[in-house]
Amino acid sequence: MSIIKELNQDIKKIVEKSGYKVDNLLLQPSGRRDLGEFQLNDAMNLAKEYKKSPRIIAEDIVRELEKDGRFTNLNIAGPGFINITLTDEYLGQLLTQIYEDKSLNIDKREKRTIILDYGGANVAKALHVGHLRSANIGEALKRLATQLGYEVIGDAHLGDYGRPLGLVVLEIKKRYPELAYFDETYTGDYSEIEPPITNSDLEEIYPYASNKSKEDEAYLEEAREITFKIQNHERGYYDLWKKVVEISKKDIKQVYDMLNVNFELWLGESDAAEYLDELTEIYEKSNVLVESEGAQIIEVKEESDTFPMPPLLFKRSNGTVSYETTDLATILQRQKEINPDEIWYCVDARQGLHFDQVFRAARKVKLVEDRVGLEHIGFGTMNGKDGKPFKTRDGGVMSLKGLINLVEQETKKRINPDTVEEDMREDVAKTVAIAALKYADLLPFRGTDYIFEPEKFADLEGKTGPYLLYSTIRMKSLLAKGADLPIGEIIKFKTETEKDIALTILRLPIILNKALDSRSLNDITEYIYRLTALYNKFYAENKILTEEDKELQKSWLTLTKIVYDINMMLLDILAIKVPEKM
Ligand code: ARG
Secondary structure (H helix, E strand, O other), X not given: OOHHHHHHHHHHHHHHHOOOOOOOOOOEEOOOOOOOOEEEOHHHHHHXXXXXXXXXXXXXXXXXXXXXXXXXXXXXXXXXXXXXXXXXHHHHHHHHHHHHOHHHHOOXXXXXXXXXXXXXXXXXXXXXXXXXXXXXXXXXXXXXXXXXXXXXXXXXXXXXXXXXXXXXXXXXXXXXXXXXXXXXXXXXXXXXXXXXXXXXXXXXXXXXHHHHHHHOHHHHHHHHHHHHHHXXXXXXXXXXXXXXXXXXXXXXXXXXXXXXXXXXXXXXXXXXXXXXXXXXXXXXHOOOEEEEOOEEEEOOOOOOOOOOOOOEEEEOOOOOEOHHHHHHHHHHHHHHHOOOOEEEEEEXXXXXXXXXXXXXXXXXXXXXXXXXXXXXXXXXXXXXXXXXXXXXXXXXXXXXXXXXXXXXXXXXXXXXXXXXXXXXXXXXXXXXXXXXXXXXHHOOOOOOOEEOXXXXXXXXXXXXXXXXXXXXHHHHHXXXXXXXXXXXXXXXXXXXXXXXXXXXXHXXXXXXXXXXXXXXXXXXXXXXXXXXXXXXXXXXXXXXXXXXXXXXXHHHHHHHHHHHHHHHHHHXXXXXXXXXXX
């Protein structure tokens, strides 16, 4: 249990001793630091319950708190707000304990098994900004939840099954009709032949085929037929499709690697295909499939809906299955193979309706037990300066690699040539660019749209990734320079800034839990900025390595180490790598 939680419980007992029972006592950080470090607001509620004036209750509580010895400057403000300050000695002790054992500054939860679906990159298509947000937010949530005691299994859930693949295979057929894949008389082993296609070919082929299908009805129909063939494992087409997936997957893996994003499972939509028959049977048995113009649909509308809720398209009239249906099959697969407590989907908020439909259809036939949570963790869009979803200069969808390059051009300008050797600069600029992009992406509440501003993201000052990296590297270098000096105990404080740092450190467990509850990293990104900015103020005010008061110096180095460790832990949760120098 965290120290701050323990302190809350101690105070709860003290309040009880003074004659009052509170269920959930929570010390609040004080808004008026001149009055106290913490505020206890419970006297107001107790007044109603005990039919006494809050002021009298507050006085009773303060009398009891005064006996304790760990608190100072106890006073009552307004109608009955109790202000509490920890003695320097006690605050120092708490921090020393955290220095010795980091687990005293974290509140673990009971284990739950979560499947986190946060990839969604589409085979044969370049990753785009939406995938960036899924990956950033999802990876960080996974690391946060793991840190707090959950078991989280991340799944890439590649888009490898729908019509785009049919289009790509069709276009390959048009360009290379002589390939054995399209030769019905071919009896050899397809796994031994390689299609003459690279990943960059794929990135050109898909947009071409997609545009063509919009103008050419016959072409689209052919693509549908091929999609059907692939989904039914027809020899040749199915084999070529597998090759395309393989080629594309290699590139997708590289991009996720670059983002420091690692999936436990590399499954795709197609992996759920083996559950499609069983899924269909379940729905047929429950009589929820409705015929509609040759297609099969599921009604998911509920009485209380105040927004339009169209039926879920289960199977198209041409026999192919929809994106909704592969998601249903995937739920069945996950239930059978992993049996999780929850499934989370970190996907663009604009897919909200899709997930509403899927979850409702899943609940209808109890694809998962009622206790299993199904949750869409939606996020807003990254916009251009015009306030619209960020596009390339010619109006196309911005690829993720292109986006990273734009940030890298900015971070490159800010690498210090005096500290980073020439042959390292490229690498460092890339690491800092990813950090800049990730931090900016995780800074607003996940549901909020934000604007892509590479110059701002790369700035060495302000709420930016580079500022945090730079400051953290500086802490590390200070600790290295002071490696021979005594460390390990906080004996005293010289200024209020140090105490502010200490109090901010004590808030960490609350912040982590709040972030997990809201499924958003913004509390963490704000917190790490606040802690770092406070530390930098302290750093600027003092000469730590030459300080003559040895007790003070020891306290300062210990404080530095705690802040450094927290920064490293939080940057790791955000999946941001810290370079050696920058
Ligand atoms: N491939 C989809 C897309 O690019 C995202 C998949 C999200 N995950 C899911 N289970 N539907 O839009």
